Amino acid sequence: MSAETEQQTTAWGDAAGRRRDILSSAEVILEDGGYSGLTMRAIAVGAGVSTGTVYQYFDGKEAVFAALMARRLDDLQRTLAEVDRGLGVAGVLREIEPQVTELWRRFGRSAAQWEAKVLAGGPRGKGAAGSVKVYRTTITLLATTLTEAAQACGQTLIDDPALPHWVWDSLIGLADDLLLRGSRTSRVRPAHLIAFATGAIERGIVRTGDAEPLG
Template structure:
């Protein structure tokens, strides 16, 4: 633990580095033990700082949680904005699948808590509202990228507001299989699963004709 803490610790006065250390500690806790393990004391210990230092950056564990999910979703958005539309829908999905898989690896165990706190209706903190906005923007960016890619490739997508939600959930399902190795039990290689799944998603959202 001491070696890990030393490796993570940012230089004194490096506020951005200190914030990264805190988030890295929190992400490890979530990946290893889920949301219940995410305490400010545990986050501070993993980052090699005091609990008071963590509170200088985040108001509480929910704020840390929100920052982690937002950061991962923004990475997906960036890839979607930059990916070449000419490569086709299935290839676009393959471009973001590694990021979706890493998001699910790090935060998937805490998905029920995130959904309950961020996606559920009702009163939410400013941070939770921000995380919900980032999630909605991720789906909008996904929808926009898919439509632009389809148009570039001479295709038309099914006109349905559920489309980006279905695609996102399908990618999460593929990520879950890759992480748990379900398809490998049937002797299906990961590469083949990814190819089949992304091509199947493309077929499911392209309008016939």
């Protein structure tokens, strides 16, 4: 549904609907032109509202960007909370891979801005600070879900705080390959790549024998 269509069905005074219109407009702009093309004026035009109205909901494009990321991460959190632990580590990763790939498709070109303006230290607006919290909660939930999935299969994960961050970065790398179709140049089917990558991640984080945690 386009922002224009959403605008027509958003009733006057429907603050939640208006906010959705603004975010939908911003997401289209990000996908088409990246972070540099994301301006409050462009967002307003796409949402069919005035620039002043956009500022009533967000104090700048950083806050809009952070809200978009938070919305996608909220969806991923719901999947992590509900996914069947009995699928095992690799199975859980295969379940969330489509959402990670879609997130990277929409925001991958803006990853540097996300890290510099939202995740990096320093003063942040309220929206950006909230988005950082959502990101950290997602990483924590990922670690918990993988631990429970391993336990359901009689496995134990390596005890290291870097583990969920490495898994996340590995999923982003997989998403990047799938979107750029790099593997297809070598005639590797996407489904095969996903199965191999998620299996490799599982082997990389499951403790074997008497292996000790990394220092």
